[in-house]
Amino acid sequence: MVFGQLHQPLQLDAHQLQLAGHVTGLDLTDTSLNGTLDRFDCSAFPHLENLTMSQNGLYGTIPEGIGNLTSLVRLDINYNLYLSGAIPRSIGQLKHLVVLRLVDLGLDGTLPEEIGNMTSLEVLTLSSVTLTGSIPLTIGMLVKLRELFLGYNNLTGSIPPEIGNMTELQELYFSHNYLEGQLPGTLSRLIKLQDVYLSENQLGGHTVPELGNSSLLRTVDIHMNNFSGMFPSSICVGGALSYLTAAYNGFTGIHQQTFRNCTNLQYVDFTANKIVADLRDCFGEHSRQLKMMAFSQNQLYGSILADEGETFPCNYTLLQFLDLSNNALDGSLSKCLWDMPSLEFMDLSSNSFAGVVPFSRTCEDTLSYLHLANNHFTGTFPLALKKCKNLITLDLGGNSFSGTIPSWISKSLPGLRFLRLSSNLFDGILPHQILNFHKLQLLDLSKNKLTGPVPDDFTNFTGMVHEESSNDEVEYEEQIQIVWKNVDYAYTTTITGIVGIDLSGNFLAQEIPGGLTTLLGLRYLNLSGNHLSGFIPEDIGKLLLESLDLSRNQLSGEIPPSFAGLKSISALNLSSNGLSGRIPTSNQLQTLVDPSIYSNNLGLCGFPLEDCVSSETLMQSETSQAEDREKLWLYCFVAAGFVFGFWGILFFRSETWRCAFYQHVHNLQRKVTKKIYSCMSCFRANGNE
Incomplete structure (x- = not known):
């Protein structure tokens, strides 16, 4: 007899359940079950084979009597966060158990050595249960095991060589622990391995070539460890590998044969290693299935396109994500980059690319994120971008682009949310069309040679008007370098709520436009280092500003009283202007104790500068002077x-x-x-x- 699924709250008590001793299956998944698991009378179910208690509100500990359920074949106790205590040693008595899943519980303690007695186990999942200590050597006795998941715990020590006895193992998941040492050579025996997850540990040394001994290997995730040396050449021995991430390690090179047999490779990520290589020697015609290639923060050299006849990477027609930033790549770009039919994200920033960005009559609709910052590009604003109508992010900062900012930019790139043109040689006035972006959240035109006034009509900047930034999904996490709170800041565009304008370091003149105060969602504003004059806009205190820099201008008059309404301000600089009068006070402004933020304004007084002279004191002083004159x-x-x-x-x-x-x-x-x-x-x- 099988006991069906219950859908009502109940206390787990054998007397309340009134179940017969012939029950073989008990499924209590997501039944609002609550109470202490200690009250479960295991002796009442001598023939129970399947027990599932997932997604409930159980608390207490797993009872020691669990070992009396000797007929159990499957045990699932998942997503009961209030369960505590250790895994009882009696669990080793369940010698017929095939599937054991304990996931997202509040357990602690070590993995008992008795686990090795469960020789019928084929699936062992003990993830996110806060296990401590080392992996017991007895785990090697589970020779029938196909799936082993011990991720998201606090396990320490090394991976025991006995793991090589699990010759049936297909999935190995040890990620998010504190495992250390080298990989055991016995991994070469696991010829049925399909998926290996060892990420976010402290494993080191050279990866053993035998890691790729399995011709069935599909996934290798070893990112965020301490591996070093050359990456093994046998990783694709069977040609089945489709996903490989070795980011944030210390690999120094890649064998030229490593990817030769990787005809199914779709995702490869070696971000933040020490790889010295020319990628054209590592990839070729055999990598046509690639969808993601990430080699940022290495020591790659050479050109990704030596001439128009090169196939790397333009002939990778399925490529969606290309990140080669922060390397030593040089040469010029080819117009074929704009014609890649699937490319959505391209980051070539912080290299030594030079020359004019080539013109192309087309730009595929898929291209949404383009980073060419911190290179040596010259010429005018790239005309090729006029066709890239679906761009969300455009970062051309830190180059030598010159000429004027084109008036067509907002019309041709209507979906832009992040535009950075800082540290270039752009000149001329700001075109009023620059204010026609409806989704823009970040506008950085700092450190150029722009002149004239700041346009005043910000009604189209709806992406900055609302207090909440756009909820549109950003598919890729990316970083844009901006000056945030007076320091360089790598802004991750998946973070919502940071909306800003930076026009600093130009030759802009006339008054600060009052229209800026309509951008209620603005979090940072930097207009420093220009020739702006006149008064600070009266309503500036309505904004949600966290950072405001108006320093090194020719502003005059008093600081508006509305400044007291800046309840989120944490970085402020009004120095080197002609401001006068009393500095407004508020609880938040009183936290800004550095007097230099108001320095070189001869008429300012009040905290954190010297106190202002009161009118009563001034009248007394004048009366005293008059009497002295008479005497x-x-x-x-x-x-x-x-x-x-x-x-x-x-x-x-x-x-x-x-x-x-x-x-x-x-x-x-x-x-x-x-x-x-x-x-x-x-x-x-x-x-x-």
């Missing part, structure tokens, strides 16, 4: 009367003495007059202040 005048008149009176008396005495004294008084009078004039000038200056 000085009185003293001056008294002194003058005394001098002239005394001189009159002496005037009638001896003529010789009178003449000498007259000259002395005359000199004294001149000195007093100069002193009075100097004092009056000083008081007059203080009064004007």
Whole structure:
């Protein structure tokens, strides 16, 4: 008799269930089952063969009595996050068990050695159960095992060589642990292996060539380890390999024969290694199935296209993703790159490519992400891009492009969300058409030679108007280098909520347009290093700005009181302008304690600069100065009367003495007059202040 699936809340209690001793199957999947698993009376089900309790709210521990279910063939206890404790050693008594799945539980402890007694096991899945310790050597006794999943745990130590005894093994999954050491040579015995996942561990040394001994091998994922040396040449011995990622390791090279038999290879990723190679020697006609090729952050050299007759990579008609950024590639590009029928993502940034971007009459509709930044490209804005109407990201920063920004850019590239043209030689005025993008979230035109005013009509910038950025799905994770919060920042475009404009380091003039304050979703704004004048827009405090840089301009007037409304501001620079008045205060502005962000504004006062002089203090100072002036005048008149009176008396005495004294008084009078004039000038200056 098989007990059917229950769909009502119940406590797992043998007395409540009132089940007969002849039950062979119990499926309680997703039945809102709650309570402690300790209450499960295993002795009530002597003939139970299949037990499933997945996706419930069970807590407590797996009972030691689980070993009494000696007839069990299948045991599934998945997605019960509140289960705790260790896997009981009695589980080794289930010698007829074929399938054991414990996934996403709150267990801890080690994998018991008794696991080796379950010699009938064909599927063992213990993923995300927080196992610790090393993999027991007894695991090699599971010679019938086809699938072994121990990923997403905290396992340590090395992979035991006894694993080579599992000659039936097809799937091996040890990812996301802390395993270390070299791969055991016994892996060469696993000739039925199809999928190997060893990523995100601390495995190192040279990968054994025997890893590719299986002619059935389809998937190899060893990214984020410490492997080094040459990548083995036997990985495609059977030609079945379709997925290979060895990113974030220390491989130094690839044998020229490594991919010769990889006729089914679709995805290859060697990002962030130390590979010194010319890819044309590694790939050729045999790689026509490639859909993804990622070799960023290596030491690749040579040209990807020596001449128009080259087949790499333009003849890979299925290629969707090409990332060769951060290498030492050089030469020029070929127009065939725009004609690749499946290409969606191309990143050739941070190399030594040079010359003019070639013109092509076509650009395939699939191309959505294009990065050519940090090379040595010259010429005007690439006319070939006029046909790339489905571009989402365009990054041409860090080159030597010149001329004006074309007026057709928003009309021909209506879907752009990220546009970066910084650190080039573009000149002329900003075309008003630049503000016709409806989806744009990032506009970076910094460090060019742009002149004239900033256009004022931002009504079409709907991608920046809303507080929430676009929810359109971004298929590929990519990075764009921007200056965010006054530091270089690698902006990952899959992150929502970062919306910004950077026009810094140009020759833009006139006032900051008030239309900028309509972009309510703006998170960072950088207009520094221009010739902007006039006042800061009054409504700027309505924005959600986290970073604002208006430094090194000719702005004047007071900082608008609305600044107090910038509740998310964490990076601010208003230095080197002509601003005056009191700095607004708010809880958030008070966290910006660095006085340099307001420096070189002679008229500014208030926190974090010196306190402003209050009107009451100023009136008292003026009153005191007036009284001092009156006293000085009185003293001056008294002194003058005394001098002239005394001189009159002496005037009638001896003529010789009178003449000498007259000259002395005359000199004294001149000195007093100069002193009075100097004092009056000083008081007059203080009064004007």
